[in-house]
Amino acid sequence: MVGGGEGAFIGGVHRIAARLDDRFDLVAGALASEPARAHRSAAALGLDPTRSYADFEVMAREEAARPDGIEVVSIVTPNHMHAPVATAFLRAGIHVICDKPMTRTLEEAEALAEEVRASNALFVLTHNYTGYAMVRQARAMVGAGQLGRIRVVQVEYPQDWLTEPVGTDGAKQAVWRTDPTRAGAAGSLGDIGTHAMNLASFVSGLEPREICAELTSFVPGRAVDDDVQMLIRYASGAKGMLWASQVSPGNENGLKLRIYGESAGLEWLQTAPDSLRVSPFGEPPYLLSRGGPGLTPEVAEMGRVPAGHPEGFLEAFGNLYSATADAILAHERGEPRPLGLLPGVADGLAGMRFISAALRSSQAGGVWTAL
Amino acid sequence: MVGGGEGAFIGGVHRIAARLDDRFDLVAGALASEPARAHRSAAALGLDPTRSYADFEVMAREEAARPDGIEVVSIVTPNHMHAPVATAFLRAGIHVICDKPMTRTLEEAEALAEEVRASNALFVLTHNYTGYAMVRQARAMVGAGQLGRIRVVQVEYPQDWLTEPVGTDGAKQAVWRTDPTRAGAAGSLGDIGTHAMNLASFVSGLEPREICAELTSFVPGRAVDDDVQMLIRYASGAKGMLWASQVSPGNENGLKLRIYGESAGLEWLQTAPDSLRVSPFGEPPYLLSRGGPGLTPEVAEMGRVPAGHPEGFLEAFGNLYSATADAILAHERGEPRPLGLLPGVADGLAGMRFISAALRSSQAGGVWTAL
Amino acid sequence: MVGGGEGAFIGGVHRIAARLDDRFDLVAGALASEPARAHRSAAALGLDPTRSYADFEVMAREEAARPDGIEVVSIVTPNHMHAPVATAFLRAGIHVICDKPMTRTLEEAEALAEEVRASNALFVLTHNYTGYAMVRQARAMVGAGQLGRIRVVQVEYPQDWLTEPVGTDGAKQAVWRTDPTRAGAAGSLGDIGTHAMNLASFVSGLEPREICAELTSFVPGRAVDDDVQMLIRYASGAKGMLWASQVSPGNENGLKLRIYGESAGLEWLQTAPDSLRVSPFGEPPYLLSRGGPGLTPEVAEMGRVPAGHPEGFLEAFGNLYSATADAILAHERGEPRPLGLLPGVADGLAGMRFISAALRSSQAGGVWTAL
Amino acid sequence: MVGGGEGAFIGGVHRIAARLDDRFDLVAGALASEPARAHRSAAALGLDPTRSYADFEVMAREEAARPDGIEVVSIVTPNHMHAPVATAFLRAGIHVICDKPMTRTLEEAEALAEEVRASNALFVLTHNYTGYAMVRQARAMVGAGQLGRIRVVQVEYPQDWLTEPVGTDGAKQAVWRTDPTRAGAAGSLGDIGTHAMNLASFVSGLEPREICAELTSFVPGRAVDDDVQMLIRYASGAKGMLWASQVSPGNENGLKLRIYGESAGLEWLQTAPDSLRVSPFGEPPYLLSRGGPGLTPEVAEMGRVPAGHPEGFLEAFGNLYSATADAILAHERGEPRPLGLLPGVADGLAGMRFISAALRSSQAGGVWTAL
Structure with a gap:
C-alpha cells in the first residue's frame, strides 16, 4: 500500500x-x-x-x-x-x-x-460503487435490453460535509481535497462527480459525448468547485443530468441513479444499496434485493449474508478487491480480458476527460463541450 | 366554469x-x-x-x-x-x-x-401545488431565513404517461396536450415544467435569471417536447436544475423540490405531501407534518383532518379555491393585496417567460438564455 | 345530520x-x-x-x-x-x-x-378505512386466492395524541372519548381498535374466534384504556396480533395491515394509502398504486385524480358516501343486497362483540375469550 | 472455531x-x-x-x-x-x-x-444486533431517560424463508434449524424470537416478567414452530408484543424495534440499520444516523466509514468481535466487568428462560407464564 x-x-x-x-x-x-x-x-x-x-x-x-x-x-x-x-x-x-x-x-x-x-x-481503478450487487444487476438488465432503448439518465451525488469552510484545523482529507495542487483543479467534480459519471456509464453502457457544466464554489475562499450541475448528451441520443454537491445540508452520501428507457425504468440509491426498483411501463414497479429472487445468475451469487441482512459500502469495495484477486489469477492463467467488469485505465481516462471537459465548459461560461 | x-x-x-x-x-x-x-x-x-x-x-x-x-x-x-x-x-x-x-x-x-x-x-392562476400546507411551510421557513442564503435549488417533475405514442384513440387530454396548436409549442415544458419552476420560485423566493434548456421529443412523431432538462442561474447567485419528463416509466406525478442554503436544507415530495424534511447543517434532520408540531401559525391551521390522516392533491387544490373565496371577500372590503399568497397574473407571466426562454434556449442548441 | x-x-x-x-x-x-x-x-x-x-x-x-x-x-x-x-x-x-x-x-x-x-x-357504518381503493384491492386479491390460505394477520393502529393527560381545557373530543359514560368502557379499544379489527376482517375475510387482550391505561387518572395489545385466533386457523395505542409518541394515525398467506403477503399503511405492497413468495415484491396498472376492474375505476396525485382520508370517506348514494338508488330499484361492500349493522355488531370480548379478556387477567 | x-x-x-x-x-x-x-x-x-x-x-x-x-x-x-x-x-x-x-x-x-x-x-454470546451503532444509541437514550418511563415495547422479526416445506434436499441450515433434536424444541422462537427478545431487553433495559405466547407450525409436517406471537408484561409495568415469523412472504430479515415512553418514542429497523428515528412527544421526529450529528460520544466513534456510506450486518457483527478483543485485553489487565455491553451468559440464560416460558405458555393453550 x-x-x-x-x-x-x-x-x-x-x-x-x-x-x-x-x-x-x-x-x-x-x-x-x-x-x-x-x-x-x-x-x-x-x-x-x-x-x-x-x-x-x-x-x-x-x-x-x-x-x-x-x-x-x-x-x-x-x-x-x-x-x-x-x-x-x-x-x-x-x-x-x-x-x-x-x-x-x-x-x-x-x-x-x-x-x-x-x-x-493489471491496473484496477476503485470506482467502488460498481461493486454493489444491485448496480451489477442494473447493468445486466440494461445490457439485456430490459429497459429498451435508453432515453434519460439522471444521476446525482449530494453530500454536505463541505457546507462550511474547512479551517486549518480541518480534517486531513478535507484539506487536501479542497487544495488544487493536490486534488487537481476539480473539487467536488473530481471527488464525487467522477463517481456519479462512472456509475451512470457503467450501468447504462452509454458514452457521454457532450456536456454543459456549471461549477460553483459556494464557500468563500474555496479554490475548487463544491457544487456541479450538468447536462449530458450521450452518443446514443439519450439525455442526462448530473448533480454533485458537497454543500447540500442533510445529504450524507446520497449517490442515486435513475435510468429510463422506452419500456422500463430503474432506480438505485447508495443509502439503500441492497435494493433496486424496476418499473416496466404499464406494469407495477417491483423491488429486487441482493440475495433475493429475480436476479441474474452472476448477481445472485454476490453477497456474503442472506437477503435482508444489509451489506454496505465496505462489502461493495470488498467485491472489487475479490474480483481483483480473481483477475490476477485469470491473468496468470493467461486468460484474455481478465479484468471482466472491473474498472480500469479506460474508465480512469474517461473520468479525466470528463473532468477536463467539465472544467472547460464551465470556464467558458457554460457551453456545450465535447468529451 | x-x-x-x-x-x-x-x-x-x-x-x-x-x-x-x-x-x-x-x-x-x-x-x-x-x-x-x-x-x-x-x-x-x-x-x-x-x-x-x-x-x-x-x-x-x-x-x-x-x-x-x-x-x-x-x-x-x-x-x-x-x-x-x-x-x-x-x-x-x-x-x-x-x-x-x-x-x-x-x-x-x-x-x-x-x-x-x-x-x-381578480385573477387567480391555479398553480395548485402551492396550496399544499407543507409547501407553504417550506416557503415560510425559507422566508424567515432558516436555511440561510440559498445556494442550490433542485426541482423535478417526472411522469410516465406519455412514454408511448398517443393514438387517435388516445385520452382526450393526451391528444390536446401534445398538439402545439392547442397546448402551445411547449409539451411537458408547459404542462409540468411550469409547475416545477413555479414551485421552486414560490418556495425559494428566488428569481430565475438565465436558463440553459435541453428539450427533447423522444417519442417518434410527437410535435412537442416530452422531456425537459435545464440548468438555472438565479438572480441571487443560487444555482438550480429542473427536470420534467413525461416519458420516465415508474413515475406517476413525482414532483419533488429540494432547497439547500448555507445553514439548512429541505425536501418535499408531492407523493408524500403531508411531510417536509428539514436538515439543519450539523444537526439531525427532522420531519414536519401537516397538523403536527413545529409549524408556523398560518400553516398549523391548514388542513381539514388531523395529522397522520393524509390529505392530497384535491385538498391542496381546495386550499387555493378557499383562499380565492377569502380573497374575493377581502377585495370587496377594499383590502390591498387581497390575493395574499395566491398565484396570479405575475406568476402566469413569469411562467410564459420561462417557457419562451426555454424554447429559445433549446432551439439555439442549448445556450444560456435570459428570462 | x-x-x-x-x-x-x-x-x-x-x-x-x-x-x-x-x-x-x-x-x-x-x-x-x-x-x-x-x-x-x-x-x-x-x-x-x-x-x-x-x-x-x-x-x-x-x-x-x-x-x-x-x-x-x-x-x-x-x-x-x-x-x-x-x-x-x-x-x-x-x-x-x-x-x-x-x-x-x-x-x-x-x-x-x-x-x-x-x-x-338502510344502515351504513362508517368504517371509513374500507373506503380506500388499495384496501379494496387488497380485499379483492385475498378473495381471489392470490395469497393462498391466510396464515398471519398483523394489524396495528398507533397514535400519540393522548400521551399526556387531557385537562378540563382539553379538546372537546379528547374529553368525551376518555369518558366511559359517553364513549363506553373502551377507550382506544373502541376508538381505533375497532377500526383495526374491522380492517383486518374486511381485507382478510376471516372471522376472529378468540382473543387474548391486554388493555392498559397508562396515563394516571384515565378511566379507559389508552393502549390495547391482543392476540387473535381466527376461525380458519390463522393467527393474528392487534395493537392500538394512543400513547405512542411519533405516531399520528399509523393504521397498518399486513397479511401473509401460503403463497404471498401484502402490506398497506394509512399514511401512504395509495400504495399496496404485494409479495408473492419467491418473487420480487411489487407495488400497486391507486390508478396504476395491475388493479381489478372495480378498483381501477376508483379515485378522482390520476395515479401519483395523492388521495387521502377524505376521499376514502367520500367513497363510502358515494357508495351509500348508489346503495340508496339500488335499494329504490329493489335490488337485493344494495349495500355491496359497505360496512353495515353486522360489522357494527361484530365490533361491539369484539369490544366486549376484549374487555372481558382483559378484566379476567388476559385469558383467551370467545367473541 | x-x-x-x-x-x-x-x-x-x-x-x-x-x-x-x-x-x-x-x-x-x-x-x-x-x-x-x-x-x-x-x-x-x-x-x-x-x-x-x-x-x-x-x-x-x-x-x-x-x-x-x-x-x-x-x-x-x-x-x-x-x-x-x-x-x-x-x-x-x-x-x-x-x-x-x-x-x-x-x-x-x-x-x-x-x-x-x-x-x-470470558463467555460472549453473539446477539449480534446489539452491535449496531444505532442500537447502542437507542439503548443510551433510553438509559439516559430521554424517553421517560417506558410504556410500550413492540418488537418483531419476520422472515419468509421457511414459507414452504424444506425438502431433504433443503439447505443444510434449514434442515437442522427445523429439527428439534438439534435446534431444540423451539423453531423460529429460538432462531429469531430470542434475537427479538434480546434486542428489546438490551435497548429498553426492561426485564420481561410474564409472557403469553402463541406458537404455530403452519407448514404441514414441521416439528417446530415457524411463527411466534406473544404478549409481554415487563416487571416495570411496561407492556409489549413480540412477533417472529419464518413464513411471512416478503420479509427477508425484518427485525424492528419500537419503544414508547412518557415523553418520546424511537424506532429502529435492521434493514436500514444506520438510521434511528426519535420522536419526542409534541416535537417533530428526527433522524439520527451512524456517524452523523447528535450521537453520544461512544456511539459517535462507532463505524468504519463516514455517515451515509452504509454499514450492515457484518459490521455490526464485527463490532462484537472487536469489543471481545477489547474485553480480553481488559480481562488481562484485571479490569472488573471487562465485557461492558457485550452479551454474555446472563443474556444466554435469559434467552433460554424466555424460550422455556414461551413453550410452556403455548403448550398450556396460551396462558400467562412467568419467566
Whole structure:
C-alpha cells in the first residue's frame, strides 16, 4: 500500500476491503511520505519494519526484487501522487489498484494509460460503487435490453460535509481535497462527480459525448468547485443530468441513479444499496434485493449474508478487491480480458476527460463541450 | 366554469376543489364549445339549462347582466383558449380562476396581464401545488431565513404517461396536450415544467435569471417536447436544475423540490405531501407534518383532518379555491393585496417567460438564455 | 345530520365526504343537544332555520313527514347517542349513516341490529378505512386466492395524541372519548381498535374466534384504556396480533395491515394509502398504486385524480358516501343486497362483540375469550 | 472455531466479523464432526493441518497445552452442541464466543452458566444486533431517560424463508434449524424470537416478567414452530408484543424495534440499520444516523466509514468481535466487568428462560407464564 498512513480515510477502507474475503495480506507499505510517520503507521499495522518504506520508488524496486515481493499495490494517496506511484509499480511489473480520480490532470492520465498498455501488470481503478450487487444487476438488465432503448439518465451525488469552510484545523482529507495542487483543479467534480459519471456509464453502457457544466464554489475562499450541475448528451441520443454537491445540508452520501428507457425504468440509491426498483411501463414497479429472487445468475451469487441482512459500502469495495484477486489469477492463467467488469485505465481516462471537459465548459461560461 | 365538459380531466378537479370547503356553488357554465356537448355536460352536472352556454362570450355578457350572476369563473379549457376566455370575463368584471399555463404564447400572456391590470376583477392562476400546507411551510421557513442564503435549488417533475405514442384513440387530454396548436409549442415544458419552476420560485423566493434548456421529443412523431432538462442561474447567485419528463416509466406525478442554503436544507415530495424534511447543517434532520408540531401559525391551521390522516392533491387544490373565496371577500372590503399568497397574473407571466426562454434556449442548441 | 355542531371533529369530515362527489345536500340537522348551540351551528352551515332541530326525535318525525324530508341521516354524536338516534330514524324510515363504534354497549348493538332488521331503511357504518381503493384491492386479491390460505394477520393502529393527560381545557373530543359514560368502557379499544379489527376482517375475510387482550391505561387518572395489545385466533386457523395505542409518541394515525398467506403477503399503511405492497413468495415484491396498472376492474375505476396525485382520508370517506348514494338508488330499484361492500349493522355488531370480548379478556387477567 | 465447515452459513459470518478489524487470526478449528469434512474445510481456509481437529475436546485440550494456543474459540455449531463445546473450552481456560441461542435446553443453560462462573475465561454470546451503532444509541437514550418511563415495547422479526416445506434436499441450515433434536424444541422462537427478545431487553433495559405466547407450525409436517406471537408484561409495568415469523412472504430479515415512553418514542429497523428515528412527544421526529450529528460520544466513534456510506450486518457483527478483543485485553489487565455491553451468559440464560416460558405458555393453550 502506498499512502493510507495515520489520519487518512480511504487507506483504511482499502485495507478492510482487501481483508474482507481473505484474499489479500498486507505485507509492505510506503504509508506516508514523511519517514517517521510512514514507519509509525507501518508499525501500527504490524508490518515487518524491513518492508516499511518512506519512498514509493524504493518500495517498487525492492518489492519487485524480493522472491516474496508484493503481487499488487494499492495506491491511496492524494490524487496528485496517483500517476507517479502507479507508473513506478507498473514498470516494476506489480499490479496496481488505484483510487480515483485516476490522476490530477488529463495529461497525466493519458501518459498513465500508455504505461498500462506497455506493462504486463493489471491496473484496477476503485470506482467502488460498481461493486454493489444491485448496480451489477442494473447493468445486466440494461445490457439485456430490459429497459429498451435508453432515453434519460439522471444521476446525482449530494453530500454536505463541505457546507462550511474547512479551517486549518480541518480534517486531513478535507484539506487536501479542497487544495488544487493536490486534488487537481476539480473539487467536488473530481471527488464525487467522477463517481456519479462512472456509475451512470457503467450501468447504462452509454458514452457521454457532450456536456454543459456549471461549477460553483459556494464557500468563500474555496479554490475548487463544491457544487456541479450538468447536462449530458450521450452518443446514443439519450439525455442526462448530473448533480454533485458537497454543500447540500442533510445529504450524507446520497449517490442515486435513475435510468429510463422506452419500456422500463430503474432506480438505485447508495443509502439503500441492497435494493433496486424496476418499473416496466404499464406494469407495477417491483423491488429486487441482493440475495433475493429475480436476479441474474452472476448477481445472485454476490453477497456474503442472506437477503435482508444489509451489506454496505465496505462489502461493495470488498467485491472489487475479490474480483481483483480473481483477475490476477485469470491473468496468470493467461486468460484474455481478465479484468471482466472491473474498472480500469479506460474508465480512469474517461473520468479525466470528463473532468477536463467539465472544467472547460464551465470556464467558458457554460457551453456545450465535447468529451 | 368554461371548459370541463364530458371527458375532460381538470374540470372535475376544479369542481371538487371548489366544493370541498363549501365556499362556491356551480351555477353556470360553457362547458364545451360544441353546443350539444355543452348542454349535455351541463345537464349531467345539474345546471339550470338557462345558464348553460355554448359560447363563453355570451356567458360572460349574460352572467354579468344577471343580478344573481356568477362572481367568479373557472377556466379549464385547453391552453389556447385561456387568454380569450379570461379576457372576456375580466372585461365583464367577473373574477377569474384560470388553469395553467396561463396562455399559449408569451404575447398572449402580456396582453392578458394588461387586461388584469385594467380590470377591477381578480385573477387567480391555479398553480395548485402551492396550496399544499407543507409547501407553504417550506416557503415560510425559507422566508424567515432558516436555511440561510440559498445556494442550490433542485426541482423535478417526472411522469410516465406519455412514454408511448398517443393514438387517435388516445385520452382526450393526451391528444390536446401534445398538439402545439392547442397546448402551445411547449409539451411537458408547459404542462409540468411550469409547475416545477413555479414551485421552486414560490418556495425559494428566488428569481430565475438565465436558463440553459435541453428539450427533447423522444417519442417518434410527437410535435412537442416530452422531456425537459435545464440548468438555472438565479438572480441571487443560487444555482438550480429542473427536470420534467413525461416519458420516465415508474413515475406517476413525482414532483419533488429540494432547497439547500448555507445553514439548512429541505425536501418535499408531492407523493408524500403531508411531510417536509428539514436538515439543519450539523444537526439531525427532522420531519414536519401537516397538523403536527413545529409549524408556523398560518400553516398549523391548514388542513381539514388531523395529522397522520393524509390529505392530497384535491385538498391542496381546495386550499387555493378557499383562499380565492377569502380573497374575493377581502377585495370587496377594499383590502390591498387581497390575493395574499395566491398565484396570479405575475406568476402566469413569469411562467410564459420561462417557457419562451426555454424554447429559445433549446432551439439555439442549448445556450444560456435570459428570462 | 345529528351531532357535528361547533367544536366537533368528525361531523365536519362527514360533511366534506358527503359533498365531495356532489351526491348529497345537507338540508337539516340536530347539530347539538343544547338548542342555542344547535341553531348557531345550523346557521353557520347555512341550514334553513326551520330545519334546525334541538331534538333528534323531533327531527326524525318532522323530516319523515315532509315531502322534501331527508332521505338519509348522518349520526356523528358521541358513542352513547348512536343507538337512540339511529333507532329514531330507522323507525321513521330514514336511511342511517352512523359513525363507529356502533353503540356504547353490546346490548345496545344487539337491540339496534333488531331495529335494522325490522326497518326498511338502510344502515351504513362508517368504517371509513374500507373506503380506500388499495384496501379494496387488497380485499379483492385475498378473495381471489392470490395469497393462498391466510396464515398471519398483523394489524396495528398507533397514535400519540393522548400521551399526556387531557385537562378540563382539553379538546372537546379528547374529553368525551376518555369518558366511559359517553364513549363506553373502551377507550382506544373502541376508538381505533375497532377500526383495526374491522380492517383486518374486511381485507382478510376471516372471522376472529378468540382473543387474548391486554388493555392498559397508562396515563394516571384515565378511566379507559389508552393502549390495547391482543392476540387473535381466527376461525380458519390463522393467527393474528392487534395493537392500538394512543400513547405512542411519533405516531399520528399509523393504521397498518399486513397479511401473509401460503403463497404471498401484502402490506398497506394509512399514511401512504395509495400504495399496496404485494409479495408473492419467491418473487420480487411489487407495488400497486391507486390508478396504476395491475388493479381489478372495480378498483381501477376508483379515485378522482390520476395515479401519483395523492388521495387521502377524505376521499376514502367520500367513497363510502358515494357508495351509500348508489346503495340508496339500488335499494329504490329493489335490488337485493344494495349495500355491496359497505360496512353495515353486522360489522357494527361484530365490533361491539369484539369490544366486549376484549374487555372481558382483559378484566379476567388476559385469558383467551370467545367473541 | 468449532463448527462452520463446508456448507454452513454462520461460521463464515463469524470469520468475516473476526477479520474485519484485524483483531483476530483464525489458526485452529474443529470445523465439522466428520473428520474428512473437517480437514477439507480446514484446508480450504488455509489452516495448519496440525491444528485441524475432528474432535472439539481434543482441540480444547491440545490448544490449551500449546504455547501459541488459541486465546478464544468461536462456537458456530448447531444449537445442541453449544453447551458441550463451550464447557470443554471454558474448562481449558479458553475464552468462548458462542452463537445463540446459548443451548438447546434451559437445563443445559443453567449448567453452562455454572461453568462460566467457575471459569476464569470470558463467555460472549453473539446477539449480534446489539452491535449496531444505532442500537447502542437507542439503548443510551433510553438509559439516559430521554424517553421517560417506558410504556410500550413492540418488537418483531419476520422472515419468509421457511414459507414452504424444506425438502431433504433443503439447505443444510434449514434442515437442522427445523429439527428439534438439534435446534431444540423451539423453531423460529429460538432462531429469531430470542434475537427479538434480546434486542428489546438490551435497548429498553426492561426485564420481561410474564409472557403469553402463541406458537404455530403452519407448514404441514414441521416439528417446530415457524411463527411466534406473544404478549409481554415487563416487571416495570411496561407492556409489549413480540412477533417472529419464518413464513411471512416478503420479509427477508425484518427485525424492528419500537419503544414508547412518557415523553418520546424511537424506532429502529435492521434493514436500514444506520438510521434511528426519535420522536419526542409534541416535537417533530428526527433522524439520527451512524456517524452523523447528535450521537453520544461512544456511539459517535462507532463505524468504519463516514455517515451515509452504509454499514450492515457484518459490521455490526464485527463490532462484537472487536469489543471481545477489547474485553480480553481488559480481562488481562484485571479490569472488573471487562465485557461492558457485550452479551454474555446472563443474556444466554435469559434467552433460554424466555424460550422455556414461551413453550410452556403455548403448550398450556396460551396462558400467562412467568419467566
